[in-house]
Amino acid sequence: MSRRFDRLDDVWPAGLGRRLGAMLYDALLVLALWIVIGAAHVAVSRLLWGIPPERIGLGAGQVWSLRVLLAIAALAFFTYFWTRGGMTLGMQAWRLRVQTLDGHAIGRRQSLVRCLVGALGWLPLGLGHLWVLFDGERRSWSDLASGTRLVVLPGRR
Secondary structure (H helix, E strand, O other): OOOEOOOHHHOEEOOHHHHHHHHHHHHHHHHHHHHHHHHHHHHHHHHOOOOOHHHOOOOHHHHHHHHHHHHHHHHHHHHHHHHHOOOOHHHHHOOEEEEEOOOEOOOHHHHHHHHHHHHHOOOOOOHHHHHHHOOOOOOOHHHHHHOEEEEEOOOOO
């Protein structure tokens, strides 16, 4: 049974500005994670596989293994934070939380759908995220596809 959040009457749908602010914060965190993974990938390529420095990053195996690692890291980052407390670190700074429509913490499947649809939402010139401007309930494509909603939490009193 998933955890039900409290103070559900005090939250309201998140607008585009807060969403983009949290995305920027989280993008910086994911970028830092990717730098560490990239450095580890180079170290493993050099030290364990014995690939010479001039051959690092060449070949489909190296390129695709790094891409897969980066994608898994991003999915793991968001899934971990969203399923545990409904917030990434960027969302905490902007007082945002993702939750089910009835106020519970989201599950892994919903988290993965949010990630994949959120990434695809950037392809048509960001329309998947700009959709909050046109939807009466301020939902993005990832909200609609995953059956979740992004809400603003009240400030501390």
